[in-house]
Amino acid sequence: MNLILLTLGTLTLGGSAAILLLAFAGRSTRGRYGAKWRCWGWLLLCLRLAIPLPLLPHGQTGAPIRVDVPNPPAVTRPSTVPNTPNIPNGPGTGNTSASQGEAQGTPNQPAPSGSTPTPQTTQREFDPVRLVLGLWLLGACAVLVWNGIAHFRFLSYLRRWSAPVTDRDAIAAFNRLGDQLGLDRRPRLLVCQGLKVPMLAGIFRPAILLPQGNISGEELGFSLLHELTHYRRRDIWLKLLAMWVNALYWFNPLAWYMLRLVERDTELACDEAALSRLSRSDYSGYGQTILAAVARLQNREKEGNQDEE
Numbered sequence: 001m002n003l004i005l006l007t008l009g010t011l012t013l014g015g016s017a018a019i020l021l022l023a024f025a026g027r028s029t030r031g032r033y034g035a036k037w038r039c040w041g042w043l044l045l046c047l048r049l050a051i052p053l054p055l056l057p058h059g060q061t062g063a064p065i066r067v068d069v070p071n072p073p074a075v076t077r078p079s080t081v082p083n084t085p086n087i088p089n090g091p092g093t094g095n096t097s098a099s100q101g102e103a104q105g106t107p108n109q110p111a112p113s114g115s116t117p118t119p120q121t122t123q124r125e126f127d128p129v130r131l132v133l134g135l136w137l138l139g140a141c142a143v144l145v146w147n148g149i150a151h152f153r154f155l156s157y158l159r160r161w162s163a164p165v166t167d168r169d170a171i172a173a174f175n176r177l178g179d180q181l182g183l184d185r186r187p188r189l190l191v192c193q194g195l196k197v198p199m200l201a202g203i204f205r206p207a208i209l210l211p212q213g214n215i216s217g218e219e220l221g222f223s224l225l226h227e228l229t230h231y232r233r234r235d236i237w238l239k240l241l242a243m244w245v246n247a248l249y250w251f252n253p254l255a256w257y258m259l260r261l262v263e264r265d266t267e268l269a270c271d272e273a274a275l276s277r278l279s280r281s282d283y284s285g286y287g288q289t290i291l292a293a294v295a296r297l298q299n300r301e302k303e304g305n306q307d308e309e
Helices: 002-028 035-049 096-103 128-161 168-180 217-233 235-248 253-275 280-308
Strands: 162-164 188-192 199-201 207-211
Touching (some): 002 035, 002 128, 002 253, 128 162, 128 235, 168 188, 199 217, 207 217, 217 235, 217 253, 235 253
Parallel strands (some): 188 207
Antiparallel strands (some): 162 188
16 A cells, blocks of 8 residues: 555656646747647656556566575574483472473462453554545546536436537538548547537547538538547547546646647647648638637637526
8 A cells, every 4th residue: 555655656756747748838949849749758757657557567676686695504503501410309309390481480389260361452543544545546546536427417417418510511611621541440520409519529420510500601511530540549538547647646636737838739639730730811711710619619618607607
């Protein structure tokens, strides 16, 4: 247990330093090192933090050379008490067994009659290591359960309100962009009521969800290109891995900050990859599509806050 907590603390300190370093790199070297390389950094960091176990096996130190010192040979010492011949008991000689007992320092004293040995009661001591380990596991399970409940609620919402897309223009644009990106396997294309912006959802059965009757024409093509690029880059798996790391290190505020940074860098890397497949004349239209989607999300959040008030 001590080894687990020590490893967890070491990974927390090292991971915090790496998170701050990547956050600083995103602000200071945005033009030189793009979001694509920061996403690789997030992936390597999350893979190391995903399993809080030591790299070396238990009981092995980091010494490169191990020398086994042989034990010294056992030395047999002669007995200090000389062998005395058996002398019969005679007058003045006393008991031979008693004399031997006195010589060896163990006098023969009878145990007092009626005395019983008193049982020794052992009290269980308070172990703070167990308490800290239990609190850590409890917090990690709580975060995982919370995320799992939210995910299953969203899946139930999709099963109720989503349907396959029947618009021919949307299906043709989806197939054309899938061919351009070289996707052999493609997500499902669904339309869902209540959505404000297109999104990619699902881990084992991914699907691109389109709002009902809100997007068409050039905006639809740019939106599909953005979501298919997310699918091609497998950004949803990186976000899932970051959520797992956040659950393990829930006590570290930088782990929660890491989720926001991963979300930001995956979006920026997706935009960089999508723009690389467009001509410069389409940059303006793509940017306006992304800004319009962000504005719709912000309006939805404001409407939700007003409803709660």
